[in-house]
Amino acid sequence: MTTTHPTVSPVPPRARTGRRIGDRLGTAGVIALGWILLMAAGAALAPALAPHDPAAQNLLNIHAPPGGAHLLGTDGSGRDILSRLLWGARTSLAGPALVVLLSLVAGLPLALAAAWRGGWADAVVGRVLDLVFSLPAILLAVLAVAVFRPGPAPAILALAIAYLPYVARVARSAALRQRTMPYVAALTVQGHGAVAICARHILPNIAPVVGAQIPIAFAGALMDLAALSYLGLAVQAPQADWGVLVNDAQAVLQGHSSQVVYAGVLITTTVVALMLLGDRLAGDGRPRRVHRTARTLRRTK
Template sequence: MATATGHSPVIGAATTTCRRGVPGLRGVGWLGYTSAAIIALAAVIAVFGPLLAPYPPNQSDLAHAFGGAGPAHPLGYDSQGRDILSRLLVGARSSMLGAFVVIALAMVAGTVLAVTAAWRGGWVDSVTSSGSDLVFAFPGLLLAVLAAAVFGPSQWSAALSLAVAYTPYVARIVRGAAIRERSLPYIEALEVQGRGAWAICVRHIVPNIAPMLVAQGTILFGWAALDLAAISFLGLGVQPPQADWGVMVSEGQTGVLQGFPAESLAAGTALVLVIVAFNILGERLNDRQAKELS
C-alpha cells in the first residue's frame, strides 16, 4: 500500500533508517578520551603557537648556545642559542598543517575514486584498482625524494607526494565499504524513486561510510605526521631555519653528540605523543565501528 507521497512504506523506511552519520567519541574508553585531549591540545598549539611562544623562534644568541634550562627558558637553548620552547610551539603548526594537507587530499581523492569504482563496477572498477595498485607500489618517501629532485625540497612538495602515496591506501579501504553499502536494499529503493547516481553517492553512501573515513583518517594522520617529520629530518621537507619538529630533531643531533639532547628530545617527544594519540584514537574509533556493524 502506497503512502500519501506515492512511495511504498518499504522504500520510505529504507531511505530514512540508513543515515548513520559521524558519531562522537562515545565508547572510546578513557584511553581514547586521553588521546583526544592530547590531539586537541596539539591543535590549539598549532593554531596559537606563534602567539604563545615567549620569544621569536629564530632569535639567536650564540653566547647561550646549548644553555641549560631556567625560569626564562624552561627547555633551554639549542646549538644556535635559540629558545627551544619557542621553536617547539611554533613548529607545531608546520608539523600539524602538513599532515592535515596530506590526509585531506588523500581522503578526498581516494574516496572519489573508490565510490566511483564501487558504483560503476566493471572496467571502471578494474582500471581504478589496477591504477591504485601501481601507485601503491611506490613508497611515500621515494615519491618525496623524486618530488624534491623535480620541484626542490619544500614542505608542500613533500605533502603532495605523500598525498599521492596515501591515496591508493584510502581507495582500497573505502572501495570495500562502498561496495557493501552499494549492495544494501535502500540503494535499490532510492534508484526506484528516480534518484540519480550522484545524489545517492553524495547524500547517502559517503555519509554512511563517514565513520569509517574518520577512523582511517585519524590513524593515517599520525603516520603522515611521522613521514613528514622523517622527510624534514632528511632535509627534503621544511627547510631550516623554519621551526618544525622534524627539523628540530635533525638539528638536535649535534647537541646529542655533545651531551645536550634537549632539542631532539623535546621535538621527538612531541612527535611521539601526537602520533601515538592519533593512532590510539583511530583504532578505538575503528573498533567501535566494527562492533556497531557486527
C-alpha cells in the same frame, strides 16, 4: 493513598554526548584525543604562547639550561627551544593535515565512482590503487623532491598521492557493500540520480569507516614529513619544525640533547595518540544511517 514518585531530572544533552564519546573511545581513546587537541591548540596559539621569537638568535646564550627566561633552555644558536617547539607544531601538523585532506578530496570521489560503476571501471581503479599502495610513501616523496626542489610543497603532494589508496581502498570496499543494499535499488527506482544517492546516502554510511582511517593516515604522514624534514628535504632549517629540531646531531655529540629529546617525544606521543584514536574509531566504525534511510524510504511510499 496516592504515592508520589520522585522526579528524576534528565541528563543534560552535553553530559549524554560526553558519555557517548567516552563509551566509544574508552579511557585510552579519550586521553589520546585530548593529547591531539592539546597539540592542535598549542599550534594554533603559538604566536600568543611562545615566549620568544623562534628564529631570534643569541650567540651569548647558547645551550642555556632550562629555567628563567627559557623554560626548556636554548639550542646551539641561542634560540628558545619552547618557542621553536610551539611554532614547529604548526608545520608538523599542518603538513600531514594537507596530505590527508588532498587524499580525501581525490580518493573519495574516485572510490564512489568505481563502486557505483562496477565492472571494468572498478577493476581499473582497484589495480591502480594497488599499484600506488605498493610504492613506499617516503620514496615517492624523495623522488618528487629530487625532480622539483627540496621543500614542503613537493613532499606534501607526493605523500598525498602515496596515501590516496589508504583512504580510497577502504572507501571503495565500504561503498561496494552499500551499493548492494536494498535502499540503493529503492532510491534508484524512485528516480534519484547516482550523484544524489552517493552524496546523500552512501557517503554518510561509509563515513565512520573512512573516518577511522584518517588518524592512522595522519600519523603516517606526520612520521614521513618529519623524516623528510630531518633529512633536509621538506621543511628547511632554520624554520621551526619538529623534524628539523630532531636534526641537531652536533648538539647531541656535544652533550646537549634536550632539543632532540623534546621534539622526538612530541613526534612519538602524537603518532601513538593518532594510531590509538584510529584503532578505537575502527572498532566502532559502523554505518549509522542505514536505518534512517530505510525509514525515509517507508515514508515516501
